[in-house]
Amino acid sequence: MSENVNSDQDNASSVISINQLNKWYGDFHVLKDINLQVAKGERIVICGPSGSGKSTLIRCINRLEEFQRGSLIVDGVEMIEDVKNIEAIRREVGMVFQHFNLFPHLSILDNLTLGPIWVQKKPKAEAEATAMRYLERVKIPDQANKFPGQLSGGQQQRVAIARSLCINPKIMLFDEPTSALDPEMIKEVLDVMVELAEEGMTMLCVTHEMGFAKKVADRVIFMDAGEIVEQNTPKEFFDNPQVDRTQKFLEQILAH
Amino acid sequence: MSTKEFKPLPAQPAPVSTVGPVAWVRENLFSSKFNIIATILIVFALASVLPGTIDWLFISANWSGTTEAACVKDGACWVFIRAWSKQIFYGSYPSGELWRVNLCLFLLVVIIALSFILPARLRNRVAVPLFLLLPFISLVILNGRLIGLEYVSTDKWGGFSLDIMIAAASMIIAFPLSFLWALGRRSNMPFARSVSVTCIEFFRGTPILALFFMGSVMLPLFFPQGVTVDKLLRVWIILVLFMSAYMAEVFRSGFQAIPQGQYEAADSIGLGYWQKTMLIIFPQVVKISMPNILATFVMVFKNTVFLLVIAVPEMLQIVMTALSNSNWLGGHAAEGYLFVGFIFWICCFSMSMMADKIEKILDTDKRD
Numbered sequence: 001m002s003e004n005v006n007s008d009q010d011n012a013s014s015v016i017s018i019n020q021l022n023k024w025y026g027d028f029h030v031l032k033d034i035n036l037q038v039a040k041g042e043r044i045v046i047c048g049p050s051g052s053g054k055s056t057l058i059r060c061i062n063r064l065e066e067f068q069r070g071s072l073i074v075d076g077v078e079m080i081e082d083v084k085n086i087e088a089i090r091r092e093v094g095m096v097f098q099h100f101n102l103f104p105h106l107s108i109l110d111n112l113t114l115g116p117i118w119v120q121k122k123p124k125a126e127a128e129a130t131a132m133r134y135l136e137r138v139k140i141p142d143q144a145n146k147f148p149g150q151l152s153g154g155q156q157q158r159v160a161i162a163r164s165l166c167i168n169p170k171i172m173l174f175d176e177p178t179s180a181l182d183p184e185m186i187k188e189v190l191d192v193m194v195e196l197a198e199e200g201m202t203m204l205c206v207t208h209e210m211g212f213a214k215k216v217a218d219r220v221i222f223m224d225a226g227e228i229v230e231q232n233t234p235k236e237f238f239d240n241p242q243v244d245r246t247q248k249f250l251e252q253i254l255a256h
Numbered sequence: 257m258s259t260k261e262f263k264p265l266p267a268q269p270a271p272v273s274t275v276g277p278v279a280w281v282r283e284n285l286f287s288s289k290f291n292i293i294a295t296i297l298i299v300f301a302l303a304s305v306l307p308g309t310i311d312w313l314f315i316s317a318n319w320s321g322t323t324e325a326a327c328v329k330d331g332a333c334w335v336f337i338r339a340w341s342k343q344i345f346y347g348s349y350p351s352g353e354l355w356r357v358n359l360c361l362f363l364l365v366v367i368i369a370l371s372f373i374l375p376a377r378l379r380n381r382v383a384v385p386l387f388l389l390l391p392f393i394s395l396v397i398l399n400g401r402l403i404g405l406e407y408v409s410t411d412k413w414g415g416f417s418l419d420i421m422i423a424a425a426s427m428i429i430a431f432p433l434s435f436l437w438a439l440g441r442r443s444n445m446p447f448a449r450s451v452s453v454t455c456i457e458f459f460r461g462t463p464i465l466a467l468f469f470m471g472s473v474m475l476p477l478f479f480p481q482g483v484t485v486d487k488l489l490r491v492w493i494i495l496v497l498f499m500s501a502y503m504a505e506v507f508r509s510g511f512q513a514i515p516q517g518q519y520e521a522a523d524s525i526g527l528g529y530w531q532k533t534m535l536i537i538f539p540q541v542v543k544i545s546m547p548n549i550l551a552t553f554v555m556v557f558k559n560t561v562f563l564l565v566i567a568v569p570e571m572l573q574i575v576m577t578a579l580s581n582s583n584w585l586g587g588h589a590a591e592g593y594l595f596v597g598f599i600f601w602i603c604c605f606s607m608s609m610m611a612d613k614i615e616k617i618l619d620t621d622k623r624d
Contacts, residue, residue, distance in 0.1 A: 064520050090526040101521035105539045114535065115525035160521075167525055 014073075015040045015171060015202055016061060021070035023056060030056050031067065032226040040170075043203045045213040045234075048223035049249065054206045057223070058173045061204070062093040075170055091119065094164030098176040100156040102148035108135070108159050109144045115167040127166075134162040138192050154185025158192055165196075172196065174205040208253060214238065222246045324586050336588040337595050340578045344595075347414015347569045353406055357417045360394040364424055372613070388432075391425035410488040414569030416599060422488070422570075423557040426495035430556075431549075433496065434503035435541075439533065441504065442511060452504070459501035464559055467494045472566040491563060499556045506552060510545035511537070543618045550611035554604045561600075572596050 016038035023031040031053045038044060046054045059065040060072060063079060063086050072079040074089045103111050112131035116122045122130075135141040138158035140151075148156055157177055164172060174193065178186045190212050197203055197216040207213070213220050213234050220237040222230045222245075230237070230246045238254075241247045273279055285295045316331030327333035337344070346354055367390060371383035398421075401407045440452030459467070471494040472487060479485065514537060522532040542549070564573035575592040578584060 062524055064523060087526060087528070090524065093524070095520075095524040097517055097521065097524075099515075099517050101515075101517035103518065103521070103536055103540075105543065115527070118531050118535065119526040163525065 013039055015075055016204075017071075017073040018061075019071045021057075021060065021067050021072060023053075023060065023065065023067040023069075030226050031060070034070070034226075034228060036221075036228065038171075038202065038204065041200045041202055043197050043201075043216050043218045044205065044221060045217040045219075046204065046206045046221045046223060047208055047210075047213070047249075047253075048229075052223040053226040054223045055175050058175060058204050058206055061171075061173060062090050062095055064095075091167065092170045093173060094167060094169035094171070095173045096157070096160050096164055096175065096177045098179050100148070100153070100160045100180075102156055102160055102163070104148050107145050107147055108140075108151070111148065111159060112163050112166045115163070119167065131162070131166055134165050135159075137165075137195075138162045139188075152185060153181045154188045157181065157185075157189045161189075161192055161196070171202045171204070174203065174207065176206050176208075178207065178209055210238070210253065222249065224249070324584050327586065332591050332594075333586070333588050334591060336578070336584060336591050339584075340574070343415060343574050343578065344571055345415045346417055347574065348412045349414070349417075350406065350408060350412070353400070353408060356397050356400065356405070356408075360397055360421060361417060363390060363393065364420070368610075372617075387428050391428055394421060394425070410486050411569075413488065415574055416571040418568070419557070419560040419570050420603075422492060422495065422563075423553075423560050425492060426499050426556055427553050429496045430499035430503055434500040435507055435538070437500055437504035438507035438511060441508060455497070456501045456504050459497050460505065464494075464498055465562055465565055467498055468562060468566050470494075487566070488568065491566070491568060495556065495559075498559075499552060502552050502555070503549060506545050506548040507541055509548070510541035513544045514540055546615055546618060547611065550607065550614070554607050557604065557607070558600060561596075571599070 014037040016036070018034055018036040021031055021034040022029070034057060036057075046058065048054045056065055060067050060079075061074060075092045077085050077088050077092075079085060079089060102108075103114070106114065109128060109131055112134065113124065113127040116127035116130060117124060132141055132144065135144055138161055140155055140158055143151060143155060143159070148159070151159065161177075177193070178189055181189060186209070190209060193203075193205070193212065194216055205212075205217075217234045219231055220234050221228055222237070222241075222243075224245055230241065230243045232242075237246075238250065241250055286292050312331045314331075316329045318327040318329050318331065318333050318335050320326065321335045322339055324333070324335070326335045342351070346357055349357055367383060367386045370386070371379055374383055396402050397405075398408065398413060399410075437452045437456055440448040441456065443449050443452070468491065471490040475490055476484070518536055518540065519532065522536045527535065560570055561572045563570045564576070567573070569577075575596055579589055579592055
């Protein structure tokens, strides 16, 4: 595990390679000189105060946000204006959102098969079989024919995870996946994510669930004001934070 | 240590005084002093107006006969409507060929019924293409030349059937066109955006009467020598453009109601622009916009009576012609206009009922 932490300079084995990435919203400098190498199978948790740029950073990885300077290479494909590159990268990257973003006019099964059928051009029967397999993995195969509005928040988020997995991604991005959930539903979503982590999926996870970070993360990254302030193994990060800003942040969130 | 078991209380029925007809009357008619006075006044007003109206409309009305001479009683002369009913409904379409008009109307009804009956998947695959083809099929049937039937020129088409068909044909074409305009208005491409904005603002900012006059009087001036475009066709195009401008704005407000997350989710699973638009955004926009779309349908349907200003023989125009007919000079304007108003009201009211039904069907999927 600790090899990954120290492999930052080793670009060759990285599945995501971010170098000197800068992004502005108008005049506001939201990401400043971000450098990040993610190895295959690595599980990274990103935390930080709101407005620190953590969501923006992972949204750059599948081009939900554009950046103005620096480079970003995902699985050997460089992120540039070209639609072909963007589409190639999006095929490799799944994303789970804070507000689930299921398609409310489609049944759960149709939500899951949309990508495989229209993007990967798989036959319908095959796509549905795959979808059912993933629904079983997130433990709600019995909801396949319902609509998103009929499910609880936790169930919707598990469907959203299954939907991302259906396109068979190499990398999964999680953007505060439990922040919009009732306390009783957080666990069922985290359980699915832990399972996924144990199967070796490369994961980048913006979350404040520190229990999850301690349990599965290979590396915890702390961001503030658009910069990566500190990164380390969970044990070192929580027990022995190096920067004062990190110490203050941890005091705040671990106080209660 | 023993734990207590938590049992939710059972639900109880509502108190009797808040439900049932007596409660309704008390709640709605006699709930306050002002309400009681208003109720009494309205009852008096109805009592003084209704008997005379009913008498004129039904009891002393003249129902049978074929000429003005049959109208001997004091009440309404419905004989007038009867005598002119064929023209009022079909215009001057040849008597032997009326089945063609009926067939077109029948097809319209069948396709509307189909779109209600069919399950969602078939609806998109069967009813939608049929809808889009219907105006052109009807054109061929009514014109007749292409399929070896007697040729009927468009100046013979008319009456209420023309109101219905031209309104339906306009709606059907305006629907996809307005969606494209709304997309164009949101687009990042300067060309698409400026074309859409220009079209929408021009046709929305011009009165429909002015557009009809422009279409019938001015447009032909711009055509090259010898080229004539059928008047009804020009009117159709104008109605389509006018309606598209309104519906494009309806769609635009629908677009604004779609959360950004829907676009992002579609992007994240790798859908392309048109896949995202047609599979994710379009169905939701249509659903949100449905009440306003149907209101636009009703508006355009009613606007077809304005065709009379350029002498297209639609229903109102025919009634007005009949009123000045030398055999019917006894003053039947009230009957004529009442009838036109009543027919339009029936149709628009049914459209509202249908709109209600459509909204209920679309509401099966609840938004999160």
